[in-house]
Amino acid sequence: MPMALSRYHPALTEEGLRTNPESHYFERKGRDTKPGKIANELIGMLNAGGGTLVYGIADDGVVEDLQEGSLLPDTPLDLDRYRKLVHEFIVPPANIELEEIYLPCGALIFLYHVEQDYERLFARSDNEAVYLRVAADNKGPLNREEVKKLEYNRNVRAYEDELREDFHSDDFDSATCESYRKSMRYTGSFEELALKRRLAERKGDQIVFKNAAILLFASDPSQYIANAYVRYVRYNGTELKPGSQFNVVKDESFEDNIPNLIKRLEAFVNASLRDYYYLNMENGRFERVPEYPKDAWLEGIVNALCHRSYNLQGNTIYIKHFDDRLEISNSGPLPAQVTIENIREQRYARNPQLARVLADMQYVRELNEGVPRIFNAMRESMLAQPAYKDEAGIVTLTLRNKVSDHKETIFSETLERVESRWENLHTSQRQIIQLLFERQEMAVAEFEELMPLSRQTIRLNLKHLIELGIVERLSEKKRDPNALYRFLNK
Known part of the structure; x- marks a missing residue:
């Protein structure tokens, strides 16, 4: 097992410092980075969700x-400036711990450990410039309007940082707590780790936990935080119908801590979704395609759990499953600099404590990947682009499918016959199969409109496919011009 380097963050190793991608919580800076530049990066982390900056390892690892001095000629490296920069460049006084680490090779590096702070806005002491870490980048200096939005959102984010003296540690889910402790490679107790990660505070001889800890590790967070659950509703059709036409066919609620909710919802939704087939015209194989790509819907659920406004306790997270779409909604509105227009590029953690712990436990990937992954997954599955809307304080992600284009079930025996005989079918017969796959049932006249063949030739091809046990004719009349043809379903 790689040797831990830091007493503040036991999961940090030399290999990780060199090779881990830079993220919302991690930044590398080479030896010739000026103290003011490092101060800007630290301010960005202070105004976001905290993190670690390593000074002495370049971007390429x-x-x-x-100890060797500056890479630039005639430019001495004054390490004392880097030791003092937190006090010289940042206001108000910040909670940043500096560790001077000697690697096994003997090289010296600095680790700046930045603790999040919900109550204050941090800036440069010399010019009052404000910065904000967004995904793996430092944004700023922010303009006046951006600073105003940041101040507003910091008030909302403070909810996860509230201490709950009414919570007792007996209500923790021990398995989830232990999983987190192991993921951090922490040898002490969970309570000690919670204190180090600012999920709790010590008051006298008592440890008082915060709302973030309850949401992440309690057996039933909804006992302490109203509506801290997820509700799944399945509708029969494409719209909600009232009264006697009420079309809800399944309505289930899931109450658990966030890591367990992710695991349970992943299994439940995966079992609830349907598959459809895509006919590969090159090899004649029917390839199974899920109703929605897992990377899209699971990322949407995780994002909703991670970024919900838990202080707005009148709303819960909804997963509404219609025949033609999946809607995932949570209480908003969109935070800080994020808008419907820039949601693919702009990132901001409404609940940085939740996001950081879920990232530590590998439930959440980097903040700059989530929404783009949803868009990429839908595009790769040849489905409509995801749609976001922000209305009445509710943010909703809509994913649309193509299953409604393939409502009829095709028997597995028929699929096997198509695939086994594909090489011996000529182009016209393959085209008929493709059209039936897309439209389920067709008359000869409909084939004639779409194919450059005579009616007689189409009938001959259909007759051949009937003999092969691939197609059947739906009419008892021998001469029925309106007879429908479909895949054999028996």
Whole structure:
């Protein structure tokens, strides 16, 4: 097992510092980065969700020993400036711990451990410039309107940081707590780890946990935080119908801590979704395609759990499943600089404590990947682009499918006959199969409109497919011009 380097963050190893991708919570800076530039990065982390900055390892992962001086000629490296920069450049006073680490090779690096702070806005002491870490980048200096939005959202984010003296540690789910402790490679107790990760505070001889800890680790968070659950509703059709036409066929609620909710919803939704087939015209094989790509719907659920406004306790997270779409909604509105127009590029964690712990437990990937992954997954599955809307304080993600285009079930025996005889079918017969797959049932006249063949030739091809046990004719009359043809379903 790789050796841990940091007493503040036991999961950090030399290999991780060199090779882990930069993220919302992690930044590398080479030896010749100026103190003011590092201060800007630290301010961005303070105004976001905290994190770790390593000074002495370049962006490409090369260790640059701070004992060797500057890479630039005639430019001495004054390490004392880097030791003092937190006090010289940042206001108000910030909770940043500096560790001076000697790697096994003997090289010296600095680790700046930035703790999140919900109550204050941080800026440069010399010019009052404000920065904000967004995904793996430092945004700023922010303009006046952006600073105003940041101040507003910090008030909302403070909810997860509230202490709950009415909560007792007996109500924790021990398995989830232990899973987190192991993921952090922490040898002490869960309570000690919670204190280190600012999920709790010590008051006298008592440890008082925060709302974030309850949402992440309690057996039943909804006992303490109203509507901290997820509700799945399945509708028969494409719209909600009232009264006697009420069309809800399944309505289930899921109450658990967030890591367990992710696991349970992943299994439940996966079992609830349907598959459809895509006919590969090159090899004649029917390829199974899910109703929605898992990367899209699971990422949408995780995002809703991670970024919900839990202080707005009148709303819960909804997963509404219609025949033609999946809607995932949570209480909003969109945070800070994020809008419907820039949601694919702009990132901001409404609940940075939740996001950080879920990232530590590998339930959440980097903040700059989530929404783009949803868009990419839908595009790769040849489905409509995801749609977001922000209305009346509710943010909704809509994923649309193509299953409604393939309502009829095709018997597995028929699929096997198509695939086994595909090489011996000529182009016209293959085209008939493709049209039936897309439209389920067709008359000869409909084939004639779409194919450059005579009616007689179409009838001969259909007759051949009937003899092969692929197609059947739906009419008892021998001469029925309106007879329908479909795949054999028996």
